[in-house]
Amino acid sequence: MYFTTLPKQKTLLILAFAAFLFASCKQNNTVIIKGDIKGLNTGMVYLAKTYPIGGEPFDSAKITNSQFEFNIHPDTVIEPDLVMLTYNRDGKQEPLFVTHQEAKITAQGRNGYDSFMLEPGTIEIKGDFSKPNAKAMVTGGPQNKFYFKNYDLPFIQISIDSNQRTAQAARINKLIKGTPDAFYTIHALQNLQYDFDHKTLETFYNNFSDAVKTSHKGRQFKQFIDDQPASKNIFLQSHFFDVKNQSLPVLDSTKKLNIVIFWASWCGPCRKEIPSLKKIYSQVPSDNIRMVSISIDDEKADWQTAMAQEKMPWQQLLIQPAEKNRADARYNLGFIPQIYIVDQHNKVVKKINGFEEGGDKEIINFIDQYLAKS
Numbered sequence: 001m002y003f004t005t006l007p008k009q010k011t012l013l014i015l016a017f018a019a020f021l022f023a024s025c026k027q028n029n030t031v032i033i034k035g036d037i038k039g040l041n042t043g044m045v046y047l048a049k050t051y052p053i054g055g056e057p058f059d060s061a062k063i064t065n066s067q068f069e070f071n072i073h074p075d076t077v078i079e080p081d082l083v084m085l086t087y088n089r090d091g092k093q094e095p096l097f098v099t100h101q102e103a104k105i106t107a108q109g110r111n112g113y114d115s116f117m118l119e120p121g122t123i124e125i126k127g128d129f130s131k132p133n134a135k136a137m138v139t140g141g142p143q144n145k146f147y148f149k150n151y152d153l154p155f156i157q158i159s160i161d162s163n164q165r166t167a168q169a170a171r172i173n174k175l176i177k178g179t180p181d182a183f184y185t186i187h188a189l190q191n192l193q194y195d196f197d198h199k200t201l202e203t204f205y206n207n208f209s210d211a212v213k214t215s216h217k218g219r220q221f222k223q224f225i226d227d228q229p230a231s232k233n234i235f236l237q238s239h240f241f242d243v244k245n246q247s248l249p250v251l252d253s254t255k256k257l258n259i260v261i262f263w264a265s266w267c268g269p270c271r272k273e274i275p276s277l278k279k280i281y282s283q284v285p286s287d288n289i290r291m292v293s294i295s296i297d298d299e300k301a302d303w304q305t306a307m308a309q310e311k312m313p314w315q316q317l318l319i320q321p322a323e324k325n326r327a328d329a330r331y332n333l334g335f336i337p338q339i340y341i342v343d344q345h346n347k348v349v350k351k352i353n354g355f356e357e358g359g360d361k362e363i364i365n366f367i368d369q370y371l372a373k374s
Contacts (some may be wrong), residue, residue: 039130194334227329265306
């Protein structure tokens with residue numbers, strides 16, 4: 001066994017290079033927010049994540065001569081995310097509205113937003129709030145540039161027309177391929193994921209950079225895709241709990257049709273739909289039909305209270321917390337109420353989104369015609 005000793009100069013060079021790499025990594029993982037905002041008339045500003053809404057601030061900074069500074073040194077690589085600054089105005093915490101040179105210009109002037117992207121590097125925020133309708137100008141890195149330029153991405157109304165929806169998917173995919181490391185896009189897709197099929201979502205995901213794919217939101221998006229059925233025409237079987245805490249299947253394969261309703265106690269349209277559901281239940285043959293309502297309520301007590309009030313005579317189930325995310329992906333629960341009518345082969349033969357007066361007649365007629373043919 002032998003060892004090779006490096007020359008002293010070479011050893012020093014390697015150590016210096018290693019120190020440079022360490023310093024570079026540390027610097028790249030640091031966030032500095034420098035503010036210079038006149039007219040706030042308060043002594044502190046607070047930094048909080050934008051989502052979930054109403055979260056507590058995770059940092060604060062003192063204002064001295066209109067200036068403040070946040071220095072954030074996380075132990076791990078930071079994942080760019082939406083944050084907001086708030087300040088105390090007349091005893092209430094108010095958001096500090098910001099804008100960016102990339103923000104779209106409207107007839108009322110440059111748009112203002114309550115958030116910006118927390119990203120490594122230095123972010124400068126300057127403004128004068130002594131003026132009416134003031135907004136502070138943000139100067140940051142590429143994540144902020146992308147966010148302000150594409151702020152409306154999560155709020156795009158995806159068309160129900162298949163050709164238009166395909167064109168919209170192509171535009172989103174082009175945006176991802178052009179900026180694969182934009183963390184705001186993966187945030188936006190948590191809103192849009194309900195509107196596209198499995199194959200399209202897989203294409204979106206595959207075009208992101210590895211950093212976005214392995215981020216927290218990236219992993220959530222991938223899990224959503226993995227939990228989806230390959231086709232929206234397939235209804236996957238699940239087991240949820242009844243009021244007695246018994247785990248029961250959603251679908252009864254002995255019935256020719258299963259009517260599956262997703263709802264919640266807090267959902268106004270869901271509650272308005274219940275009289276129509278009672279008409280359906282009273283007019284369809286129970287020997288051929290299973291009817292089940294599945295609540296997405298977070299609190300079991302709220303569900304139980306609503307059931308006591310509504311007195312629905314058919315099967316009632318509640319999605320348990322551990323199954324919420326998977327059920328969300330399996331049944332596309334971006335909105336409620338939804339009704340699935342499913343055959344004995346787990347094929348969705350009809351789907352009704354939302355509630356419309358008189359919808360019970362349409363469903364009863366469909367079921368009568370379906371059973372007459374089968």
